[in-house]
Amino acid sequence: MSTDLSPQPEEPLSAREAFHDVLGVISALKDMGRVKFWLALGALTLSSLTEGASIVLLLPILHIIGQSDAGVRAIDLGGREVLGLALPDVSLGLPVLLSMVVGLVALQALFNRVKSGFLTGLLYDFTNRIRRELFRAVAEARWDRVSRFRGSELEHALTGEIARIQTVSMVTLMLLQGLLGIAIYLALSVVISIPMSLFSVGFGVLAFVLMRPFRRRAARFGTLIQANRKRQYATVADFLAGLKSARSMNGEGVHVASFEGILDQARGDAREYSRHAATGAGLFQVALAAGAALFIYLSLIWAGLAISQIVVLLLILMRLAPRFMGVQGQMQQLLIDLPAWRDVHRLRDQLVAARDDSASRIVPIAPLSDGIVLEDVTYRYDEGPDAPAALVGCSLSIPAGQVTALIGASGSGKSTVADLVTGLIRPQAGRLLFDGRELGPEELGGWREQIAYVPQDSFLLHESIRVNLRAVAPEATEAEMRVAIRQAAAEFVDDLPQGLDTKVGDRGVLLSGGQRQRIALARALLRKPRFLVLDEATSALDWASQDRVAKAVQALGDEVTVLTIAHRPSMVRFASTVYTLEAGRVVEAGRSEDLLRNDEGHLARMIRHEAGGGTRSGSRTVLRVQGARLGA
Numbered sequence: 001m002s003t004d005l006s007p008q009p010e011e012p013l014s015a016r017e018a019f020h021d022v023l024g025v026i027s028a029l030k031d032m033g034r035v036k037f038w039l040a041l042g043a044l045t046l047s048s049l050t051e052g053a054s055i056v057l058l059l060p061i062l063h064i065i066g067q068s069d070a071g072v073r074a075i076d077l078g079g080r081e082v083l084g085l086a087l088p089d090v091s092l093g094l095p096v097l098l099s100m101v102v103g104l105v106a107l108q109a110l111f112n113r114v115k116s117g118f119l120t121g122l123l124y125d126f127t128n129r130i131r132r133e134l135f136r137a138v139a140e141a142r143w144d145r146v147s148r149f150r151g152s153e154l155e156h157a158l159t160g161e162i163a164r165i166q167t168v169s170m171v172t173l174m175l176l177q178g179l180l181g182i183a184i185y186l187a188l189s190v191v192i193s194i195p196m197s198l199f200s201v202g203f204g205v206l207a208f209v210l211m212r213p214f215r216r217r218a219a220r221f222g223t224l225i226q227a228n229r230k231r232q233y234a235t236v237a238d239f240l241a242g243l244k245s246a247r248s249m250n251g252e253g254v255h256v257a258s259f260e261g262i263l264d265q266a267r268g269d270a271r272e273y274s275r276h277a278a279t280g281a282g283l284f285q286v287a288l289a290a291g292a293a294l295f296i297y298l299s300l301i302w303a304g305l306a307i308s309q310i311v312v313l314l315l316i317l318m319r320l321a322p323r324f325m326g327v328q329g330q331m332q333q334l335l336i337d338l339p340a341w342r343d344v345h346r347l348r349d350q351l352v353a354a355r356d357d358s359a360s361r362i363v364p365i366a367p368l369s370d371g372i373v374l375e376d377v378t379y380r381y382d383e384g385p386d387a388p389a390a391l392v393g394c395s396l397s398i399p400a401g402q403v404t405a406l407i408g409a410s411g412s413g414k415s416t417v418a419d420l421v422t423g424l425i426r427p428q429a430g431r432l433l434f435d436g437r438e439l440g441p442e443e444l445g446g447w448r449e450q451i452a453y454v455p456q457d458s459f460l461l462h463e464s465i466r467v468n469l470r471a472v473a474p475e476a477t478e479a480e481m482r483v484a485i486r487q488a489a490a491e492f493v494d495d496l497p498q499g500l501d502t503k504v505g506d507r508g509v510l511l512s513g514g515q516r517q518r519i520a521l522a523r524a525l526l527r528k529p530r531f532l533v534l535d536e537a538t539s540a541l542d543w544a545s546q547d548r549v550a551k552a553v554q555a556l557g558d559e560v561t562v563l564t565i566a567h568r569p570s571m572v573r574f575a576s577t578v579y580t581l582e583a584g585r586v587v588e589a590g591r592s593e594d595l596l597r598n599d600e601g602h603l604a605r606m607i608r609h610e611a612g613g614g615t616r617s618g619s620r621t622v623l624r625v626q627g628a629r630l631g632a
């Protein structure tokens with residue numbers, strides 16, 4: 001169950017880390033294009049500054065309405081001075097003022113429309129860029145590293161976390177806008193009264209310091225959300241992957257209970273945090289009100305300002321206060337979502353550091369003429385001297401144009417050999433030679449162009465059989481698909497109601513295991529590989545189908561080199577050479593005919609066990625039963 005492996009919350013972000021991350025977000029936003037960045041910030045600031053303009057116009061309108069009994073029909077602007085500027089000698093009638101309000105609102109709406117389109121585009125470009133980088137990093141990371149990550153972790157990073165990063169980028173812009181707004185209003189207040197402006201700044205700084213515990217709490221909540229969401233993803237992934245087994249053994253209740261536990265935890269954390277955040281916001285509000293009261297008192301008694309100055313200052317204060325509140329709220333929101341930014345970047349950096357150079361550079365190489373040789377190869381999946389070795393001093397050769405078989409008990413290292421020869425992993429000791437030489441990273445990319453690899457659990461897309469077949473050979477014609485289907489003994493396709501256009505379901509769930517394997521095999525053959533790796537690729541087929549596949553593989557001719565890994569004789573008997581692996585070493589090697597003559601040899605024993613643990617003569621029986629000609 002996923003609960004044992006549940007990601008634990010990390011340490012909350014410190015103020016320094018958060019500041020560093022916000023700078024990272026700003027610099028990444030600027031990387032999208034400086035002009036775009038400043039335009040976005042400008043648009044946000046403008047819209048926040050104009051939001052009250054239409055309300056301001058209501059004041060003269062109310063004035064006219066209030067005076068209308070006395071015959072006033074217009075407001076006279078002439079001769080007034082605002083902030084040292086003399087207004088033109090004009091009077092505005094009620095219709096003009098009302099039209100101005102409507103026009104201003106229309107303008108604002110138009111501006112907001114343009115702004116939101118622009119911002120949405122920018123933020124999507126920003127998050128898609130991060131998503132693309134991470135996706136590419138996953139695609140290009142070394143197999144031995146990327147295969148260590150939990151699938152749900154990568155999925156979570158690429159979907160859920162990226163959505164939180166979108167919030168991070170938006171909130172960062174709003175925070176900058178808020179700070180810019182505060183700076184503008186402070187500049188205005190400095191013109192009126194420097195001491196009172198200093199008071200405002202001092203008060204703001206004090207409030208900011210006092211709110212620290214609430215920001216710490218937000219940071220802690222951010223890490224809790226992070227861990228909880230990871231657990232949710234992991235639990236869902238485990239549940240869906242094991243749904244069939246769970247349902248068949250009444251195990252779904254455990255999954256449901258585990259999922260509910262996680263949701264309850266998330267609810268509890270969120271409620272606790274929101275209570276705390278609301279307390280913080282309330283305190284902040286009260287503090288601001290107290291500050292405003294003190295401000296008025298000091299302005300009148302201490303600074304001795306004129307009423308008109310106090311009114312203007314208060315107006316500024318009224319616009320400053322929500323911005324202070326906004327900045328505090330945005331900081332808390334950032335502290336909650338920044339762990340997603342951190343996590344995605346940490347993951348991307350780890351994957352980029354493990355980049356496989358063979359993944360992106362592909363240099364075509366000549367087909368094998370001689371063969372592949374493993375010379376004294378050792379491979380460990382884990383690091384450190386005590387880590388168990390999957391292969392130890394393993395030596396074998398796969399001659400070009402022939403069929404080589406690997407047999408051996410489960411865990412003996414067969415698939416590790418397949419991963420080595422397909423270039424997914426590289427030997428830690430010993431040499432892996434292709435036509436007598438080791439391949440460079442970009443040549444390994446070229447080598448993989450010639451490979452078709454069919455594992456036991458092939459992956460099929462949730463698409464039609466046709467789309468699945470064309471996934472690796474987009475140019476394949478209908479006739480070529482038919483040939484591949486015949487070779488893979490997959491004629492069952494013709495009996496399906498929609499033939500090649502039949503949908504196979506999620507991961508091919510609408511097909512039987514054997515049918516899935518046959519489609520995967522047909523797909524591999526359609527690629528016309530020069531090197532074909534069959535890793536238990538026909539394990540789910542009946543003996544007659546296996547026999548047909550074996551014949552088709554044999555008929556590929558000496559243009560194709562084949563490595564077959566199997567526990568069943570039908571997929572081994574046609575091999576020119578058979579290697580038996582035991583605990584990562586070759587313990588038996590030779591032509592299959594020769595090996596079969598040794599009744600105590602591994603190959604003969606494997607065939608006997610296939611017959612159900614028979615005696616020496618049993619091996620001969622099974623060969624006949626399975627339609628195998630060797631030794632029969």
Ligand SMILES: Nc1ncnc2c1ncn2[C@@H]1O[C@H](COP(=O)(O)OP(=O)(O)OP(=O)(O)O)[C@@H](O)[C@H]1O
Pocket residue numbers: 147381382389390408409410411412413414415416417
């Ligand atoms: N990704 C991995 N991480 C860690 N250990 C691994 C990994 N893959 C395989 N191993 C270990 O390496 C050893 C060899 O595994 P390998 O898959 O090569 O065996 P195999 O002969 O193909 O087994 P099977 O017949 O069951 O497929 C086993 O002990 C296995 O536990």
